[in-house]
Amino acid sequence: MEAKEVKAKLKKGFWKPEEDLILKKYVETHGEGNWTVVAKKSGLVRSAKSCRLRWKNYLRPNIKRGMMSEDERDLIIRLHKLLGNRWSLIAGRLPGRTDNEVKNYWNTHLNKRATRDQIKHLPDSNTEGKREETLETTTTIALMSTREVERLDAVTDTCWVENLTNVDYSMNMPPDYSPFFNTYDTFMPIFDNLVLFGSRADDEIIQETTILI
DNA sequence: AATGGAGGCAACCGCACAGCG
DNA sequence: ACGCTGTGCGGTTGCCTCCAT
Numbered sequence: 001m002e003a004k005e006v007k008a009k010l011k012k013g014f015w016k017p018e019e020d021l022i023l024k025k026y027v028e029t030h031g032e033g034n035w036t037v038v039a040k041k042s043g044l045v046r047s048a049k050s051c052r053l054r055w056k057n058y059l060r061p062n063i064k065r066g067m068m069s070e071d072e073r074d075l076i077i078r079l080h081k082l083l084g085n086r087w088s089l090i091a092g093r094l095p096g097r098t099d100n101e102v103k104n105y106w107n108t109h110l111n112k113r114a115t116r117d118q119i120k121h122l123p124d125s126n127t128e129g130k131r132e133e134t135l136e137t138t139t140t141i142a143l144m145s146t147r148e149v150e151r152l153d154a155v156t157d158t159c160w161v162e163n164l165t166n167v168d169y170s171m172n173m174p175p176d177y178s179p180f181f182n183t184y185d186t187f188m189p190i191f192d193n194l195v196l197f198g199s200r201a202d203d204e205i206i207q208e209t210t211i212l213i
Numbered sequence: 214a215a216t217g218g219a220g221g222c223a224a225c226c227g228c229a230c231a232g233c234g
Numbered sequence: 235a236c237g238c239t240g241t242g243c244g245g246t247t248g249c250c251t252c253c254a255t
Contacts, residue, residue: 012224012225013223013224013225013248013249014223014224014249014250015223015224033240033241034240035240035241036239036240047225048240048241049225049226049241050224050225052240052241052242053223053224053225054223054224056242057223057224058223085243085244085245086243086244087243087244088242088243088244099242099243099244100222100223100224101222103244103245104221104222104223105221105222107221107222107245108220108221108222109221
């Protein structure tokens with residue numbers, strides 16, 4: 001069969017419970033990854049991408065579902081301020097939450113609020129220059145922190161982040177699940193400050209960061 | 214009870230990148 | 235250097251539910 005025909009026959013749309021079960025059992029038996037093989041061998045008429053997404057966003061163990069807590073919401077806002085739309089990085093700091101979930105939450109709940117706030121405060125001819133300056137500063141911090149977070153992601157010696165925020169980590173996580181930063185990394189305290197003081201004026205943050213560096 | 218709009222969210226799409234032969 | 239494959243990411247779409255009228 002032509003690849004085009006195969007693709008056209010693949011099922012799209014919402015997953016049925018029985019499909020979930022098949023995928024779950026297959027991944028549990030054969031392990032995660034190699035989604036092309038999973039799609040072919042599992043018996044599912046789904047694309048590799050679709051299987052991967054379903055597993056990652058829904059079936060994977062330790063997925064935390066339901067309402068975002070106040071602390072989680074807070075953390076998302078702060079991290080978004082620092083990192084921008086780097087959903088996977090932001091989600092990596094929220095145990096059990098997926099990038100898709102964080103992205104959806106931002107787009108439906110927080111983005112609106114942010115827009116509302118912006119309208120409330122801007123534009124103003126007197127603050128226009130200041131706003132541009134602030135945006136530039138935020139971008140600088142975001143770039144710096146993004147690079148550091150990416151680098152830190154490669155490091156295996158990680159630690160929990162209870163000291164960073166009051167996010168609820170009481171859910172059952174495997175002992176080897178450590179989504180956070182390196183204990184001894186030099187950037188950690190700087191990033192902490194960026195997150196913790198993210199709600200403050202950007203020039204304040206940049207000053208503190210400069211001192212810390 | 215019917216209906217239309219808005220909001221929420223799961224899933225898809227297109228692109229980028231890394232690894233490999 | 236190039237093409238292929240697998241994977242990840244962010245943006246977007248479209249379906250479902252809820253609620254006001």
